[in-house]
Amino acid sequence: MTGGQEHWNEVYGARSEDALTWFEATPSLSLELVRTHLAPGDAFIDIGAGASRLVDVLLDEGFGPLTVLDISASALAVSNQRLSPRDDEVVWIEADITNWQPDRSYSVWHDRAVFHFLTDAEDRAAYARTMLEALRPGGIAIIATFADDGPEKCSGLPVVRYAPETLAQEFDRQLPGKLETMDARRHVHITPKGNRQNFQYSVFRKKET
Ligand SMILES: C[S@@+](CC[C@H](N)C(=O)[O-])C[C@H]1O[C@@H](n2cnc3c(N)ncnc32)[C@H](O)[C@@H]1O
Numbered sequence: 001m002t003g004g005q006e007h008w009n010e011v012y013g014a015r016s017e018d019a020l021t022w023f024e025a026t027p028s029l030s031l032e033l034v035r036t037h038l039a040p041g042d043a044f045i046d047i048g049a050g051a052s053r054l055v056d057v058l059l060d061e062g063f064g065p066l067t068v069l070d071i072s073a074s075a076l077a078v079s080n081q082r083l084s085p086r087d088d089e090v091v092w093i094e095a096d097i098t099n100w101q102p103d104r105s106y107s108v109w110h111d112r113a114v115f116h117f118l119t120d121a122e123d124r125a126a127y128a129r130t131m132l133e134a135l136r137p138g139g140i141a142i143i144a145t146f147a148d149d150g151p152e153k154c155s156g157l158p159v160v161r162y163a164p165e166t167l168a169q170e171f172d173r174q175l176p177g178k179l180e181t182m183d184a185r186r187h188v189h190i191t192p193k194g195n196r197q198n199f200q201y202s203v204f205r206k207k208e209t
Helices: 005-014 028-035 054-058 074-082 121-134 164-174
Strands: 044-047 066-070 090-094 104-112 135-147 179-190 195-207
Touching: 005 074, 028 054, 028 104, 028 135, 028 179, 028 195, 044 054, 054 066, 054 074, 066 074, 074 090, 074 135, 090 135, 104 121, 121 135, 135 179, 164 195
Parallel strands: 044 066, 044 104, 066 090, 104 135
Antiparallel strands: 135 195, 179 195
């Protein structure tokens, strides 16, 4: 369980995007990792993108096709309106990642601060299965979570914190032998109020066979 749609619609309805603790004016590390692994013309999806500006920059830089998925219609509306009239260049999906069924494959899957809300092992298993199904062979998953020394809660909800090693172990438990680790970084996010939050960013590749 990751809070549910009602929780997230309230969160995005109550404050402007730049007041949310996870706000990034420029999602620099995500951009660096996506640019490294995404070629123009390759399909990209941002899981639990919220109102993130990642998609704006990728659109500016000529990447696409781009898909944005979030459980919250309110979050999607913020991005959608910000991008207007270019919003029709993005595929918008309102869905819960733990029960979503992809209908195409993606070269790069990006998730910043969503997987860590999955405190239930069954939800993590569902997420991992969906991610594997959605990635093309050789496709890349970029997963950013609170680090093992990061906050214990986000948006009032408990999270599971990971070091790159424990995240890799978690995916190896869920998807034995299917992924290889390509990169792992620690990152300090500064919230709009100036607080520090330790993140880890891991990059996995879906093996060809
Ligand atoms: C902490 S925010 C991060 C937003 C965005 N990734 C960013 O970096 O700005 C978590 C996001 O995950 C979304 N979310 C939570 N649970 C979800 C689920 N089960 N399926 C899809 N999205 C979910 C929320 O609506 C919210 O936008």
